[in-house]
Amino acid sequence: MSSRRGFIKKAAIGTVGITTAFSCGVSATNKDGVPISVKPQKKPLVISTWRHGLAANEETWKQLKNGTPALDAIVAGVGVPEADPEVRSVGYGGLPDREGKVTLDACIMDKNSDCGAVSFLQGIKHPIAVAKKVLDSTPHVMLTGEGALQFALSEGFKEENLLTEKSKLAWKKWLKDSKYKPVINIENHDTISMLVLDEDGNLSGGCTTSGAAWKMHGRVGDSPIIGAGLFLDNDVGAAAATGLGEAVIRTAGSAMVVELMRQGKSPFEACKEIVERIYNKHKNHKDMAYLQVGFIAINKNGEHAGYSIRPGFNYAVCDNEKGNRMEPAASKMTKNN
Numbered sequence: 001m002s003s004r005r006g007f008i009k010k011a012a013i014g015t016v017g018i019t020t021a022f023s024c025g026v027s028a029t030n031k032d033g034v035p036i037s038v039k040p041q042k043k044p045l046v047i048s049t050w051r052h053g054l055a056a057n058e059e060t061w062k063q064l065k066n067g068t069p070a071l072d073a074i075v076a077g078v079g080v081p082e083a084d085p086e087v088r089s090v091g092y093g094g095l096p097d098r099e100g101k102v103t104l105d106a107c108i109m110d111k112n113s114d115c116g117a118v119s120f121l122q123g124i125k126h127p128i129a130v131a132k133k134v135l136d137s138t139p140h141v142m143l144t145g146e147g148a149l150q151f152a153l154s155e156g157f158k159e160e161n162l163l164t165e166k167s168k169l170a171w172k173k174w175l176k177d178s179k180y181k182p183v184i185n186i187e188n189h190d191t192i193s194m195l196v197l198d199e200d201g202n203l204s205g206g207c208t209t210s211g212a213a214w215k216m217h218g219r220v221g222d223s224p225i226i227g228a229g230l231f232l233d234n235d236v237g238a239a240a241a242t243g244l245g246e247a248v249i250r251t252a253g254s255a256m257v258v259e260l261m262r263q264g265k266s267p268f269e270a271c272k273e274i275v276e277r278i279y280n281k282h283k284n285h286k287d288m289a290y291l292q293v294g295f296i297a298i299n300k301n302g303e304h305a306g307y308s309i310r311p312g313f314n315y316a317v318c319d320n321e322k323g324n325r326m327e328p329a330a331s332k333m334t335k336n337n
């Protein structure tokens, strides 16, 4: 009971008015009724960014329950939005760069801190699966561009056109005035990052994206960079990002969230502090006008949270207790600022 009280007290720091106490799987909410952290009773736990996380969670959950190792379950789960042409920010059907090329970034990390990543990969529908191959079959952490493609082909992946008619039309429309203004906060429009706490209490994670639409050709975001788009330490917790990759790289975002959890912060406190740091660092920055960054995090106890700069960010959570559902993330800014 005393540790539960301690947790309630900690979670109250920096929030206004917690209306519900933490107890097995019951949400605490801020003054707007937004859940700020949830404590599930049992493992496993799967969380993923955005609404497309629901379908990804469902597949990962199914695989975990069938005894599939966590990393393979992540590859299968985030592979669902990667293959879905209606998800316009990941894999097949992703919006292209300003030259009309779909270029993909992905990374994966396991409980032993082993990781694999690909960046600026073209023509391969499942970059997360290639990232896993980099982890399994090479002495390296990241392969990029042409080299990543050659590696994928040598591993039996099929090269295909990832630019759907719908995304091509959107690109042609964009070309008319060619203004680079990242769209923020539109559901179904962002990276998928997934974090898993498996039955054995071990952490792992993956992240896959087509990156910012209309980016410069060759641009790589935070998503394939361990420490930026994804980071975990199996002794502590795991974190992953979505939003403007440049801001997440500048601040080593996910690594910092995990470090704060190491120092005793809850996932909610850690995400909030790093989002606020990113916001403050960018106050006078050219990116501020459209700056959106969101983090999700879990710790070894299965507590989880999401927090973003602007409202609208949410994440999908799957656990034994409540099944697969969306949770809104709290945010630094409100609709009015």
Ligand code: ASP
Pocket (backbone or CB within 6 Å): 089, 189, 190, 191, 209, 210, 211, 212, 220, 221, 222, 223, 241, 242, 243, 244, 245, 246
């Ligand atoms: N973080 C990704 C990037 O900057 C984009 C996103 O999450 O929407 O490439």
